[in-house]
Amino acid sequence: MPNMNPKKNPMPSQDAQVRSRNFGEVALGYTEAMAIDEAERCLNCKNMPCVSGCPVGIAIPSFIQKVKTGEFEEAYRIISESSSLPAVCGRVCPQETQCESKCVRGIKGEPVGIGRLERYVADRHNAESQKLPARVPSNGHKVAVIGSGPSGLTCAGDLARKGYEVTVFEALHTAGGVLVYGIPEFRLPKEIVAREIDALRAMGVDIEVNTVVGKTVSVEELMREQGFEAVFIGSGAGLPRFMNIPGENLKGVYSANEFLTRVNLMKAYLPGSATPIRHARRVAVVGGGNVAMDAARSALRLGAEEVSIVYRRSLEELPARHEEVEHAMEEGIQFRLLTNPTEILGDESGFVRGMTCLRMELGEPDASGRRSPVEVPGSEFLLECDCVIMAIGTSPNPLIKSTTEGLEVNRRGGIVVEENTGKTSLDGVYAGGDAVTGAATVILAMGAGKTAAKAIDEYLSK
Amino acid sequence: MGSFPRKGQNMYQILEKRELNPTVTLMKIHAPAVAKKANPGQFIILRTDADGERIPLTVADYDRAAGSVTIIFQVVGATTEKLNHLGVGDSLHDFVGPLGRPTNTEGKRRVAVVGGGVGCAIAYPVAKKFFEQGTEVHTVAGFRTRELVILEQEFAAVSHKFVRMSDDGSWGEKGLVTDALRRLIESGEQYDEVITIGPLPMMKFVCLLTREFGIPTVASMNPIMIDGTGMCGGCRLTVGGKTKFACVDGPEFDGHQIDFDEAIARSSVYKPFERHAYEEACNLFRKEVE
Numbered sequence: 001m002p003n004m005n006p007k008k009n010p011m012p013s014q015d016a017q018v019r020s021r022n023f024g025e026v027a028l029g030y031t032e033a034m035a036i037d038e039a040e041r042c043l044n045c046k047n048m049p050c051v052s053g054c055p056v057g058i059a060i061p062s063f064i065q066k067v068k069t070g071e072f073e074e075a076y077r078i079i080s081e082s083s084s085l086p087a088v089c090g091r092v093c094p095q096e097t098q099c100e101s102k103c104v105r106g107i108k109g110e111p112v113g114i115g116r117l118e119r120y121v122a123d124r125h126n127a128e129s130q131k132l133p134a135r136v137p138s139n140g141h142k143v144a145v146i147g148s149g150p151s152g153l154t155c156a157g158d159l160a161r162k163g164y165e166v167t168v169f170e171a172l173h174t175a176g177g178v179l180v181y182g183i184p185e186f187r188l189p190k191e192i193v194a195r196e197i198d199a200l201r202a203m204g205v206d207i208e209v210n211t212v213v214g215k216t217v218s219v220e221e222l223m224r225e226q227g228f229e230a231v232f233i234g235s236g237a238g239l240p241r242f243m244n245i246p247g248e249n250l251k252g253v254y255s256a257n258e259f260l261t262r263v264n265l266m267k268a269y270l271p272g273s274a275t276p277i278r279h280a281r282r283v284a285v286v287g288g289g290n291v292a293m294d295a296a297r298s299a300l301r302l303g304a305e306e307v308s309i310v311y312r313r314s315l316e317e318l319p320a321r322h323e324e325v326e327h328a329m330e331e332g333i334q335f336r337l338l339t340n341p342t343e344i345l346g347d348e349s350g351f352v353r354g355m356t357c358l359r360m361e362l363g364e365p366d367a368s369g370r371r372s373p374v375e376v377p378g379s380e381f382l383l384e385c386d387c388v389i390m391a392i393g394t395s396p397n398p399l400i401k402s403t404t405e406g407l408e409v410n411r412r413g414g415i416v417v418e419e420n421t422g423k424t425s426l427d428g429v430y431a432g433g434d435a436v437t438g439a440a441t442v443i444l445a446m447g448a449g450k451t452a453a454k455a456i457d458e459y460l461s462k
Numbered sequence: 463m464g465s466f467p468r469k470g471q472n473m474y475q476i477l478e479k480r481e482l483n484p485t486v487t488l489m490k491i492h493a494p495a496v497a498k499k500a501n502p503g504q505f506i507i508l509r510t511d512a513d514g515e516r517i518p519l520t521v522a523d524y525d526r527a528a529g530s531v532t533i534i535f536q537v538v539g540a541t542t543e544k545l546n547h548l549g550v551g552d553s554l555h556d557f558v559g560p561l562g563r564p565t566n567t568e569g570k571r572r573v574a575v576v577g578g579g580v581g582c583a584i585a586y587p588v589a590k591k592f593f594e595q596g597t598e599v600h601t602v603a604g605f606r607t608r609e610l611v612i613l614e615q616e617f618a619a620v621s622h623k624f625v626r627m628s629d630d631g632s633w634g635e636k637g638l639v640t641d642a643l644r645r646l647i648e649s650g651e652q653y654d655e656v657i658t659i660g661p662l663p664m665m666k667f668v669c670l671l672t673r674e675f676g677i678p679t680v681a682s683m684n685p686i687m688i689d690g691t692g693m694c695g696g697c698r699l700t701v702g703g704k705t706k707f708a709c710v711d712g713p714e715f716d717g718h719q720i721d722f723d724e725a726i727a728r729s730s731v732y733k734p735f736e737r738h739a740y741e742e743a744c745n746l747f748r749k750e751v752e
Contacts, residue, residue: 171691173509173516173556181693210558212691216495240695242705249705249724251731255695261688266515274515274540275688276735350727397692398710 003040006109011116016330020300023185023269026327027091027119032070035120039067041105042112049102050114055447056154058082060099060114067117076125079118084157084200085150085446087126087192090119092183093443094321126195132202139163141460144228146213146400149177150442151234151433153200154449155456160203162457167228168200169211174265177236178434178442181265182257182291184298190264214399219407219429230428230456233415234449237434238397242390243286247344252278252352256287256295256391263298280387283307284355286341287391288317291439293324295389296333308334310341310383312360312373338362338373342380344388354384393439400435414438422452423459430456474508474554477530482612486536486580487546488522494529496559502587503565503682503714506531507690509556510544517541518687520584520713521560531559534583534612540739547747561690562713565680567591570654572598574646575621576639576668578660579605584682585659586613586620593620600646600653601625604639604664608632640667647675655680658717662726669717679717683708685728699725 012028013019019026030038042064050060059078066075079086095101095115103111141164145152148170156166174180176193201207213219213235222228240255242248259277262268266275283299285292288311300307309328311318314337318325329335338360347353359379366372396413408416408425415424415431422430432448434440478490496506505520523532537546548554565588573592577585582603593599601621605611606629618624625642626634635642643656658668659682672679685697685708692710699706702719706712 171558172689173558181689210556211495212558212561215559215561215691216499236693239692239707239710242695242698244705249698249700249728251728258688258694258696261694266688267513274513274739276515276732276739278731350730399692 002043003037005041008041008110008113008116009034009038011113016327016332019186020297020331021303023301025189026186029123030116030120032124035067035117036070038113038117039064042068043104045104049104050099050112053099053102054082055098055443056082056450058099058118063121064112064114064117067121072121072124073129075121079121083446084154085196086118087122088150088179088188088196089443089446090115090117090122091188091192092441094441096322098443126192132199135202135204136161136163138165138204141165141230142167142226142228143456143460144169144222144226144231145234146219146231147171147177147234147236147433147435148175148197148207149179149234149236149433149445151445151449151452152177152232153196154446155232155234155430155432155453156205156449157200157203158450158453159456160200160205164457164460165204165206167206167208169213169217170207170209171212171235172265173209175207175209177234181261182294183442184260184264184294185269186297186301187294212399214403219400219404219426223428229460230430232422232449232452232456233400233424233429233431233435234433234445235397235400235435237394237439238413239395240390241393241395243341243392245341245343247346247352247355248390250344250346250352251350252280252386253344253388253390256285256291256389257394259295259389260291260298263302269298269302277302278387279303280385281305282385283387283389284310284336284341284383284385285389285391286310287393288313289319289391289393289439290321290324292389292391293320293328293333295391297328297331299387299389300331300333304387306334307332308336308383308385310336310339310355310357312338312340313370314338314362317370336383339383340373340375341383341388345382352386352388354382355388356380357383394434396435396438404429412438420451421455422448423455428459474557476548476550476552476554479548479550482534483610486534486583486610486612488532488534488583489545490525490530490532491554491557492529493531493557493559496557497524497526497529497531500524500531500560501564502567502591504560504562505684505690505713506533506557506559507561507687508533508545508554508558510541510548511555514544514555515541516556516688516690518561518684518690518709520682520684521587522583523587531557534580536580538740539736540743543740543743543747558690561709563711565591565657565714567595567597570597572600572651572653574600574602574643574651574653574656576602576643576656576658576660577604578639578664579610580612581660581664581682582613582617585657586616588657588659589617590620593622598622600651602627602639602642602646604628604642604660605633606630638667639664640671643668644671647671647677653677656717657714658682662722662729665717666722666726669720669722673718680714681717681720683713683715683720683725685725686731699728
């Protein structure tokens with residue numbers, strides 16, 4: 001008999017008061033007993049609705065059956081067939097809108113905790129086995145992957161498994177892309193990312209850091225001079241957006257990218273770090289996505305007394321994952337909803353001292369289907385703060401586009417691709433992830449990397 | 463197989479090190495991929511060690527055949543202090559580039575290159591490129607005092623006219639670079655463009671001067687940066703009322719459009735931290751010596 005408890009086994013986590021002052025991981029992971037008990041909730045549906053919700057198509061019921069019987073290594077093998085980064089996805093995927101949203105158990109209660117089970121299986125594998133995957137014999141074809149974020153790593157992994165000689169080019173000094181510079185340690189320990197990258201290296205993937213494609217080397221040179229037969233562009237999101245309100249260049253105003261890069265990639269949260277960060281008392285984070293939550297929760301952990309999310313719509317429209325919002329609230333992040341900044345104010349030495357904001361109310365739904373916020377006249381007020389973090393999205397990085405002749409981009413600067421293959425306007429050149437879609441999720445980028453890997457394999461097998 | 467240099471043992475090795483003055487050092491770094499693509503006006507980002515910060519430095523010269531890139535830096539903080547303690551044969555941990563856009567030298571027949579202090583290290587390759595393409599180059603270089611002068615012979619070799627200025631009159635004439643530039647202009651010299659590289663206040667006043675005479679002016683900006691590839695936005699500045707990013711839109715901008723006061727303010731944001739880190743680094747090295 002399956003476990004008919006309508007609720008998921010709760011995720012053990014660090015106490016909110018404690019964790020809001022450290023960078024240790026928030027969610028601690030299931031125990032073996034919890035994992036088996038949770039797996040028992042799976043009905044093993046014949047038509048597998050959950051799989052249709054997974055961008056990389058993991059055989060979810062099959063791996064969960066193996067968890068039920070305690071065959072954890074076998075469960076890991078099943079997940080690995082479809083996913084290059086199980087320990088990452090088990091942590092950062094928005095399962096509630098993907099696999100878990102299709103789960104039959106979700107109709108009368110909570111869906112099976114698929115993400116939590118995936119994490120358990122991956123962590124257990126990583127803890128028990130030091131064995132890295134074996135190198136696959138080369139098929140003699142060379143493929144270049146630009147960017148070592150989720151889309152690039154997935155594409156590289158899938159191609160390496162098929163015997164391609166893959167070189168990943170990374171602009172920064174550490175591989176991992178947004179997994180290392182963007183997502184904080186408390187949500188995704190960097191050790192886990194490093195381990196997944198080691199696994200790719202063991203499979204024969206060559207990772208060249210400190211290489212900015214578009215500057216150090218061009219896409220054309222990779223193909224013409226260096227013998228790469230196909231290229232995948234997974235260069236990620238680009239320049240941060242600002243609101244274009246007065247005061248955005250005052251000292252103490254950060255883009256979320258800069259703030260998070262300082263904290264995560266450059267480890268500014270550690271005492272004695274060579275890279276500085278300002279330890280602010282009162283922080284206002286503008287925006288409502290996952291990046292805004294990450295920035296706010298990082299600021300709190302750096303010792304801020306008060307951190308607020310400033311968002312112009314209501315709680316319902318917040319684009320961040322529900323779990324992230326909940327965690328942020330538990331930790332004491334304030335949510336100043338229906339609030340829109342109009343100006344950032346500075347003191348006499350040019351540091352931020354506050355932000356004037358207007359209250360908003362929701363009007364008619366706009367093109368995106370969300371009710372658009374409308375200013376309440378005369379509602380202006382001062383929000384005192386000494387740090388403002390702008391987390392309102394990014395626009396695509398111009399480096400590759402401007403140095404790759406014939407590469408078609410859309411009005412917003414995203415690379416144009418065929419949806420089913422990821423093929424760009426250039427033969428042999430594929431793209432995926434945020435470089436195509438603009439800021440999206442880790443798993444969507446992985447899905448795009450997977451699609452492109454399949455298409456590249458077909459292209460080079462002709 | 464292509465000719466792309468693979469990461470080997472001698473990657474980012476220091477091939478040559480020379481003290482140009484008591485606080486300014488020149489280093490030639492083995493970085494063939496960067497040397498292959500570098501042009502005047504561009505910059506690199508380096509880290510000295512695995513926990514180091516990323517610092518941008520402008521390319522001072524390059525040798526494509528030898529696969530080397532020359533950097534010139536002033537010891538101003540903890541990282542440059544650490545860098546200065548490395549010697550020939552040591553390797554940098556990271557060295558990436560060339561970043562930013564190269565100087566646009568096309569179609570300019572007569573230019574004035576105005577450099578100040580360690581900014582002259584960046585001004586030199588620009589002057590050289592102009593000189594080599596047949597442009598008439600007038601260089602104005604300014605230093606606080608004779609002891610700090612760098613690249614004197616190099617500038618002399620690539621300048622049709624070379625005006626030396628110092629704050630205390632110990633080298634060339636006593637006065638500011640703007641005094642010399644004003645005199646050149648008022649004596650009837652015509653310039654298609656003035657290129658200025660140096661401390662922010664100096665560049666600000668050079669730009670105010672050339673605006674008076676309506677001479678197009680380019681200033682090379684060196685703001686605080688992290689990734690240098692168009693991701694973090696830390697290097698933003700206001701040019702012509704718009705937000706620009708020095709790493710991908712620059713580092714050179716129309717000097718008459720730059721909001722220098724804002725750039726000056728932004729450059730000081732980590733001053734207390736930097737001073738503290740520098741003192742710590744100095745203490746550390748002092749202990750090693752004792």
